[in-house]
Every structure is written in structure tokens, then in C-alpha cells.
Amino acid sequence: MGYLSKILNLVWKDLVIEFRAKEILSVMLIFAILVPIILAFSLNSAQETTENIFPGIIWVALTFSGILGFNRTFLNEKQNDSLLGLMLTPVDRTAIYFAKVIVNFTMMIFTEAVTLPLLFILFDFRFRGSILTLVLVIFLGTLGFTSVSTFLSALSANTRASEILLPIILFPIIIPVIIAAVQSTGIVLVGASIGEIASWIKLLGVYDVIFMAVPFILFEYILEV
């Protein structure tokens, strides 16, 4: 089995465990559904201000629900010291990272598939842009957020207060992704063309590439912490 097959094997293991335990997705979905409902009752959807902050609402719901779930990314590996068992196998340790990114990304996509339609309905938002461009922005934003979160959750997993530590170290690092994602989402929602968000898309793309490349160098050291 090659590197890719090992990643798929790790993904299979994590998805089977999540399908049975429902420890990550359930938490993410509950939070991602509650936030839009609470905000919809608090804000007047008819006001222009609400329309202006709508992209921010989307990304607040997604990132906060993501953090709740990603805190538990390495929980399975701590039971019975399984992470040590993985580290003993003859596979490059970055495979563990990329498998976790794929699993977390899948969880985020599920969460987004539920949350985004709910947000549009609750805020009675009339979408005027291109669906494909919105999908591209959401994809790049989610990938950047997931790759950094997964990397840092490996770092915080072995600490006593990992659930507090992850948001504290994560948010300063993902500020560029969140700003780019919110800005480009806002532009796409009002019907602008892809050319108008090209600079934000480039920023998201570069950020994604960097944080998919950094673990190749650092993830091995992170696991040894």
C-alpha cells in the first residue's frame, strides 16, 4: 500500500468510529443550527445592516462549530494510547495529519450543507450571485480553516486544557482566512463576478497551500511534543 492508501485507511478508521460514536459531527451540527436560530431571532432580517453582516454570521457559525468538533480530533487516539500505535506503523506521520484533515473537512461539509440553507431561510436572504463562485469561496475558506485547526489540535491534544488552548492559539493564526472568506462571501452574495474577488481567492489559495505544506516539515515534531 502506498502513501495515499494509508491515508485512505486512516480516513476509513476515523469515519467508521465517528459513524458509531457520533462525538464530533453531532456537536458541530447542534451548534451550527443553534447559532443561526438565535441570531435570526435577535436581528431584524429586513434591515440593511443585517444583510451587510450576513457573511460574518455565516463564518462565525461555521468556525465556532468547527472548533467545537476539532477539539475532539485526536480524542480517539488518546484512548488506549492509539496515537503511539499509529506512530509505530511504517508510514510517514504526515499521513496521519492529512487523514485527519480529510475527516474534519468532510465533517465541515456536512455541517455547511445543513447550516447554509438554514441561514438563507431564517434571514430571508435573496442570493444574487453565482452558486459555483460561492462554492469555491466556501471550499477554500473551509480548507484553510480545517488544515490549520487540525494541525493545532494535534499540538493542543496533549495539554491539560486542550479545549481552551485550541481557540486561543487558532484564532490569531486564521484571521487572514476568516477575513478573506467573509469579504469574498459578502461580494459573491450580492452578485459580483469572480474577477472582483480574485485577490481574496488568491489569498485563500496561498494560505491553503502554505498550511498544507507546513505539516510536511513540522507535524512529526508536533506528535513528539
Place this chain on the structure above:
Amino acid sequence: MLALLTPPSAGEVIIAGQSASAKPLNYRKKIGVISHNTFLYNNLSAYENLLFYGRMYDVPNLKKRINEVISEVGLKYSLNDPVRNFSRGMQQRLSIARAIIHEPEILFLDEPYTGLDQAAVKILNNVLLKLKNNERTILMVTHNFEQALNMSDRLVILVGGRIVHETPGSFLTLESLKDLYLNLVEER
């Protein structure tokens, strides 16, 4: 360090006459580890745990090999049960199957008898004996003098992380081993 989890800060790990520290990936498949922690996933069945680890080690004819090792540790009738329902002894037996699924040339055992029931002790002894007869290298860390004496060709006593005594196992009786160990500890 010997299991190639972390690189040595000084010196090197030599396996079969070659430095293993430089290319640990090539040597990890030759190593099996049994610890007091099982490295198993509670929400997977025994079969799924072995399938997962077997794939990680590229075990050929994996399904056949799973049936062999699961029979060897006496868990044939619990193959599809989730590990979370297993007793401590059953989990440790499955951990033995996990460690030998890829037929390692070197087996490291870190306090393997911790929490084992008598049936599991017998199974572990049989597995170790079989590996020993197949000319595999076994390195066991234990505080159990009797098991150490029964199983080993060479005995090494560590005090304060340093080797203070090394002898062939057959040179000692249980009483002399206990006396020797206590004397060495007291000397420190």
C-alpha cells in the same frame, strides 16, 4: 527510542548490523510492540482493529492472517464484537494479535503481563515461545522476576536508567536473581 519512535540524542539504533535511526520507516515494519496500553480503538470490532493495523503494515493475505492470529490468541468467537465490550484480559490478548499481525522480526514488550488473566498469560507465553523458536528477537521489560527468568536467554538489570548487570538467564535461580537485584538497587 529502540522502537524508532524518537531519534536518539546520541548514538544510534543498530538492527541486523545496520543503522535504523537514519531510515526508521524501513525498519518499523520489522518491529512489534506490546505495551500495558493496547493501542486499540474501542469503537472498532476486533476484526476491524486488526484489518486497520494489517493494512498499515501492508500484510499480505490479510484476512487469512487475521484468522490465524485471532485463533492464536483465543478470540475467534469475539471477532466481530466491539473492543469496548472486551474485558481487560481480552483487550490485552487482542493487543498481542495486533503486535504480531505483521510477523515482526523484533518484538518489544513493556510490562506485558500487567492486568492479564491466567488464560491470557498462558497465551502470551505461547506466542513468545513460538516467536523465540522462529528465531525472532524479543526484548521484554518487566518487574516480574519469575517471568523474566523463565522466558529469557539474557537478563539485563537496569537501575536508574543504566545497565548495571548483564548475564545469561540460565546462570541464575529465582532466589539469586532477587538477591542480586536488591543488592544492586541498594548499592545505588
